[in-house]
Amino acid sequence: MTASIITTDAQALAVADELAQHLRQDSALRDRERRLPHAELDHFVQSGLWGISVPKAFGGADVSNATLAKVVARIAQADASIGQIPQNHFYALEVLRVNGTPQQQQRLYAEVLAGQRFGNALAEIGTKNAHERTTRLSRDGDHYRIDGRKFYCTGALYAQRIPTLVIDEQGVSHLAFVPADTPGIKVIDDWSGFGQRTTGSGSVIFDNVFVRAEDVVPFQSAFERPTTVGPLAQILHAAIDTGIARAAFEDALHFVRSRSRPWIDSGLDKASDDPLTLKSFGHLAIRLHAAEALLERAGEILDAAQADSNAETLAAASIAVAEARAISTEISLAAGTSLFELAGSQATLAEHNLDRHWRNARVHTLHDPVRWKYHAIGNYYLNDEKPPRRGTI
Template sequence: MTAHVSTDEAEALAVAAALAGEFRAGAAERDAGRRLPRAELERLSASGLLAVTVPAEYGGADIGAEALAEIFRLLGSADASLAQIPQSHFVYVNVIHRQGTEGQRKFFFAELLAGSRPANAQSEAGTKHVQDIRTRLERAADGSYVLRGVKHYSTGALFADWIPVLARAEDDQLHVAYVPRDAPGLTVVDDWDGMGQRTTASGTVRLDGVAVPADRVLPHHLTFQGPQLHGAVAQLLHAAIDVGIAGAALAEAAEFVRTKSRPWFESGADTAAEDPLLIQRFGELALLTRASEALLREGARSVDTAAARLTDESAAEASIAVAAAKVQAAEAAVAVAGALFEVSGTRSALDSLNLHRYWRDARTHTLHDPARWKIQHIGRYVLSGTLPPRHGLL
């Protein structure tokens, strides 16, 4: 594949806005029929957006967190499923950036600039908790590795060129093995049946004796031995998707009320858009959405500030700012997507309109990790100055 190479943030944002317009047009139909977005992902790859965080010294645009979050907000406002697919892509590009050798960086960054798509094989089902990773990297006699395990919620794996697999080596430390999608022994099963984000194909990856060269394995555990932004960036992109859903649901509700709703007879208004109680409710929903957008920008700027001078304190501030953004974004996405029906009336509940996709996507995506624990870490930071933990989910 030959992909366009973005040169700066302004170009990347313009490309994202144009693609969002394209993707929005077919989002409802794709969701309703669970038509997987293969063609759309090819467009995304060809656009060069998937390589915008490649460092400048390797030929990339090297955009910052604020611009990247805006790209995800734009894509999330168009199609939350499609926006979710490259989230782990950028997370595992960051692993290469931070833990890769010079040779690994040259190889993988060239792959990205050519349009290749990494995905993820990270989470496991039936274990004690989310960080109880049981997939194993076994050392072979020639120094290479063999992968064995089963992964679930593997968003993007079905469409990927490379599948980063989170696994434990013989020392029980976490590593990431970057495995080609067509590697012998690797099977991707399209068994995702979530009520929302229907077209992410977040199914199962089975690893049955997959051979992995030593130079395709990175020591991810080292990421957490010092100040890091791995979790903050990952969570920022999740927050951006939720903010996009909230904004899109609000815009959809406003358009519906302006063009399709009837005023309640007691309002005395000629149109639904002139109903004072609806006006009040839209004002409340706009405040909720605008607050999520503002906190997203603040979180992204905190990440960029920390990246320029990374310390325990700057990393903590970034993680807390992103946690605040994520909590607000989750609340806004679910609340605004649910209120769409409240303000639009009975007709909006018709299945044929598929307006419920906003709520289904919001409710499904916001289950990724619990907001209640983010609030705990925010409270401890404010009250006692306790720095948030380095576990990659904050």
């Protein structure tokens, strides 16, 4: 596969808009029938959008984080599952940017610009908490072997490389960029979530999998010093939820304008003239616009932290992103629920599949609890307490 090379932020946004029009066409059908989007992902990669965060020194556009978030939001609006699939691809590229050697960066960035896509094998289930890992990296001469089992491996089903979070013999974590066709890897399509149904977020098993030393990048040190790896991951989640919210809002507008009937007590001929419906849409619109504005603001503050990473700029970026995550969680769930309240019973018919917006939001917003976002935000402003350095703030 080959990919186009995008060179500017404006071009990235224009390409995203064009691609979104294409992806939107059958998104409800793909969700309803759980049709895995292999062809659509090929189109997505060929557009060049998977390479837009590659630094200019390595041939990429190095778009701003505000632009990256807008691109993800626009794709997620068209198809929430497809919007989520590259999240860990961009996350891995950020780990590579802050911790990779120049040789690793040159080689892996070149693969991405040529059309390769990265998945992930980061999380595990059955551990004491969401951050504990048991997948092991052991020495094999000058190289390594990996053994373990992962879950929530979004994108691994479609990837050419699977960045895998592993623990070495000293208990230090690394990210191994493992080729997906390496013997001993088994990618299992066992994701059964009621939302985000085609993300491929199932299991990956590693059975004595060989990995070359040059494909292993330090991971733990990215959180032992001020880097933007954590907030970069989180702004992408906020972008996905913002896209879901926008999709639910637009579908609600369309349905009420074209199909809904006014409540009899309104005395009106059109549902779109109902004053209580107008109030509800106004409330949704304000929160949606606030989420979109906070997402862009978070991207700008994150850009500043990438340009000058220190404890203060990282804390400011983490909090700005947490604010965007909090409001995007709320509006995505609210828009998905209010759609039915405003559109009426017809909107629940299976042929419309409008419940996918709420299902997608409910599943994706569980990635990490929004209640802890509010705690971190309040603690930062009231007590000058910096948030923890990890990918879940």
